[in-house]
Amino acid sequence: MATSPLSVTRFRIIFSICWLIIIADQIFLLRWFGLSWKIAIIDSAVNDALLIAACLLIIMMLHYYLPQKEKYFHLVSWCILITVLVILLTKVILKNIFIDDAEYQIFFSRSIWIRSSMDFLMLGCFVLISVIWYNWQEQSEQEERKQDAEKLSKEAELFKLRQQLQPHFLFNSLNSINALIGSRPEEARKMVQQLSDFLRGTIKKEEHQWVTLKEELQYLQLYLDIEKVRFGHRLSTVIEADEALDELKLPALLLQPIMENAIKFGLYDTIDEITISLKASKEENNLVITVTNPFDPETSTPKQGTGFGLQSVQRRLYLLFARTDLVNTEAKENIFTTTIKIPQA
């Protein structure tokens, strides 16, 4: 529901000043017609008091019922009706007050048309102002709702993107644990711990969570350790990140999908042992992460390189920074390189 203009202090002040001017104006006008101060003041006071009451009534009515654009003629009829009522009431009251003043009675009767049209115009002005006010209010509320909805869906999307977890990874890890339980129970326990810590990390709920590079790399290590158990000697990883970069910030869970993509791409595109490397650096005001993996240019379709993992990273960075140039990929000879830039605040 829109707020009534009457609940806004500034509007109340302006409203009061307007009416003081109108009352003063009417008094001076009546004086100019030769009426005494007393009569002029009482006449203006009664007439304008009724008019102010009518105005407030209409503003409050509009608060509950704002006519559609095509029904504005309703407003005009209300104005006419209320003006007639105001004039009639004014007439009754004033004629009773000045019951003995015949001169004033004649003056009132002769001025009734000009009074009516003045009252109608003033009433119309205030109605117009409040209609504009309410419409503007409604529009800005709609705008706000739209923004809220957009924000909500953006947050939901970000949450979903962060939570994307390959069921393949989960079930294969469980399968490895299953095998370790029989032969190397200590290692099985360790892997259960790693997998639990990793999963806990993926379901952390804080929105727009930013973490330091150090934290993110620790989390990434959990993932890499699990993958190394799964793939044994076929997978080696190299992580180069200077301690000076430890405190740089990035969105949580951003690096894991990139590594996952590189591992999948690397491991399934060759039967040899592979090394995946991650290098962090700072360029200008960006944290730059470079991930490389080998691939077979003979058999790879370029599409494979930008799998779901990278798309979700790109989408996340777009939602956070409104930039599409933060993820870059390059295939050179048999090395595929993924570079992402994270602007620092």
Added chain:
Amino acid sequence: MSSKVIIIDDEPLARSIVIEYIQHFPDLVVSQVCSNGFEGLKAIQQYKPDLIILDIQMPKINGFEMLELIENPPAVIFATAFDEYAIKAFEAHAIDYLLKPFNQDRFEKAIKKWREQKNSSAGEKQTKQLLDDVALTAPQNQRIVIKDGSKIKIIPVQDIFYLEAADDFVKVFTKEGYFLKNKTMSHFEQVLDPSQFVRSHRSYIINLQQITRIDPYEKDNHVAILRSGAKVPVSRTGYPKLKAILGL
């Protein structure tokens, strides 16, 4: 009499758990364990196993593509962690599969089922149908895996110039010449993306990207000239199809 089993999986621990389970069956002998499809092919050729336990997602060629390269594939028990399409296909063809992680009981059940079906020929037919089914899904519909002598060739579909029928085989023409694949033309017509490949003739399928122009040839017929210079016949029924899709 004992039966020979080959285990093919790219994850070492996944292999070891199957070995562990198999040890409960005195009549099953593990001939070899393989870590990818290439090793699997060699081992199958060498040992002629009675049963293979096969992972699907593996480096270079997956389990399905490996099976496709074997003329008379042995009985298979598939083991997979998660593969929606494959699981649908297994269900559709009543093929037993193991979902990782699986326990000893589940494994024994699969072995029991295999023993029951061992002497019927239904299994091989089911496997063939399964392979035809999954050929329509990625990555199988993105590339063709061909055995070229002792080498395995993986051809991304966009590298194909055109296909030509040759008796029971199909010649797959690429920049390196042609390779033979034991499939039918209608199989390829189904598998390949119809916006990329058009059957221009009973015996030909053309990669549209390769066409430079189409010339008339004798009466009523046409011929498509490819970038490589090759001339591919276009039949009376093929010509309107080509014209429509090329927007001529």
